[in-house]
Amino acid sequence: MSDGRFYLTTPIYYVNADPHIGHAYTTIMSDVIARHRRQRGDDVFFLTGTDEHGSKVAESAAAAGRSPREHADLLSERFRALGTELEASNDFFIRTSDAEHEQVVAQVLSRLHESGDVYKGSYGGWYCTACEAFYREEELLEGRMCPIHRTPVEWLEEENWFFRLSAYRDRLLALYASEAPFVLPETRLNEARRMVEEGLEDLSISRAQIDWGVPVPWDPDQVVYVWVDALFNYYTALTYARPGEDLVERFWPADLHVMAKDILKFHAVIWPALLMAAGMAVPRQLFVHGYVLKGGEKMSKTAGNVIDPFPFIERYGIDPLRYYLMREVSFGEDGVFSAEGFEARYTGELANELGNLLNRTVSMIGRYRDGRVPSDPGDDDELASEVATAVSAFCREMDQLALTRAADVVWGLVRRLNRLVEERAPWTLAKDPDRARELDQALYSLAEGLRAVAVMLSSIMPGSMARALEALGQPGGAIEMDVAGWGNGVADAVVAPTGPLFPRIEDEE
Ligand SMILES: [Zn+2]
Structure with missing residues (x-):
């Protein structure tokens, strides 16, 4: 978050199974951050993609x-199709099977080799193929089961190349002590610190028995361990995403890696150590979110409780799903996805509180002022200052990556505007010509307040908020955060009545 450029990433998704709502969640939250940073005027590079190697x-x-x-x-x-459905605004989609990625991984691995922290050794351990990771005996569940997948692990023993991870203890602890927290939320930072304090084992960074991977440059009989190959995507993408442009110079190191908590160790411990060894700058910050649960369990293919996001998108459009996840799953913690909860928020908040408010406002301006927003803002200082407070609170929460709290701030304003309709009762004011000025002011305040709401929510519901701005007479309206505040928009605008923003969905049964 420095000098106006901002590089953020999702993890790259592992292609051993179909995408589910957990992937959608990570991508949506990252996309909200990316879009918001653009609204703040940053030069943003947003990366996602797929992790494709490994046994x-x-x-x-x-x-x-x-x-x-x-x-x-x-x-x-x-x-890739999921990203399109989600309206993810990523600037590039990397695949670790891209030839350009493989070449740069080989170069970086050679630098790692030259660092002196890579050696040949033999290793035996309990291996979970689904995690592509070794576990120590004491980390396993009863019956030698993977703690993540609850499936049996196998004993694997081979000659591999090792990275001297154990030598990075002090440097990692110093990184965790830096003033700007390396990992958010703080509980995850503490977890990473504990992992390092409990002692690090060296990491096997090559595999002998498979060939679907990047060959180790100095020992082509082995391939690079899939996780090492995958982590370096955050760097390699910048070398070829835009041919002819040096994005490494402009965007490295990453400002923010967003991920779920099951891959904390790879990102908070192994990744910075690899970068230090290769003489490269480490990322500025990681944000570790929780799981989207269904009935209290993490969704996974193995557990057979996967929620497919596509039917929800087909039925409601993408924006309600983006909104629901942001509002329902407190960013950084676990949350429960339920069809009932989704429908309750859709009807109660999106259709009734926001959609109706916009419709009523636009139709009252149509009825009482021939479709033109009054040009005189009047002296509604109280609402003006409430809007200003909401906009700055929203930006502050977004800066702290408190996305769910940011959404709460906007919703507080939506509810305030709904109360304002009842308090001012424009339909009563309209009956009394002596109160024309009060009516002007009420209509102006509602329209201008709604414009601020639409600008703030643009990162969460881009399509719907573009329609809302159009209805308010701001087609192609500016969504930069610095015009969100009072008095920058609707005066004298001609409103454009639109169909319901969030139409009632009839039950198909
Ligand atoms: Zn596992």
Whole structure:
């Protein structure tokens, strides 16, 4: 968050299974941040993509009767399609099977090798193929089960190349002590610190028994461990996302990596250590979000309780899903996704509180003022200052990545405007010509307040808020945050009545 440029990433998604609501959640939250930073005037680079190597992908491919490449092509396309459905505004979509990525991974691995912190050794450990990770005996669940997947792990032993992760203890602890927290929320920072304090084992960074991966440059019989290959995507993407442009110079290191809590260790411990070894700058901050739960359990293919986001998008459009997730799942904590909860917020908040308010406002301006917003803002100082307070509180919460609290701030203003309709009762004012000025002021205040709401919510519901601005007589309206405040918009605008923003969805049964 410095010098006006902002580089943020989602994790790259592993193509061993179809996308589910957990992936959608990470992408949506990251996209809200990216769009908001653009509204603040930052030069933003937003990266997402797919992680395609490793034995799990090779196995899934074999099980489906495909080559790893065919399998990766197919699944990667589904993740790309999900991003499009979600209206993710990413600037690039990286695939770790891209030749450009593989070349740069090989270069960086050579630098790591030259650092002296890579050595050959033999390693045996309990391995979960789904995690692509080794576990210590004491980390396993009863019956030697993976703590994440609750499936049996296997004993794996081979000659590999190792990274001397154990040598980075002090440097990592110093990183965690830096003034701007390296990891948010703080509980996750503490968790990373504990992992390091409890002692780090060196990391096996190559695999001998598979060939679906990036060959180790100095030992082509082995491939680079899929996680090391994957983590470096955040760097390699900048080298080829825009041919002819040096994005590394402009955007490295990343300002923000967003991820779910199950991959904290890879990002908070292993990733910065690898970068330090390669002589590269470490990212400025990680944000670790919780799980989107269904009935108290993390969704996973293995557990068989996966929510498919596509039917929700088909039925309601994308914006209500973006809104619901932001509002319902407190960013940084676990939250529960339920169809009932979704419908309750859709009807109660989006259709009734926001959609109706906009419709009533636009139709009253039509009826009482021939469709033109009064040009004189009057002296509604109280509401003007409430809007200013809401806009600055919203930006402050967004800066702290308190996305759910930011949405609460906007909703407080929506409710305030609904009360204002009842208090001022424009339909009563309209009957008395002596109160024309009061009516002007009420209509102006409602329209201008709604414009501020629409600008703030643009990062969350881009399509619907563009329509709302159009209804308020601001087609292609400016959404920069510095015009969100009072007095920058609606005076004298000609409103354009529109259909309901969030139409009632009839039950199909
Ligand atoms: Zn696992």
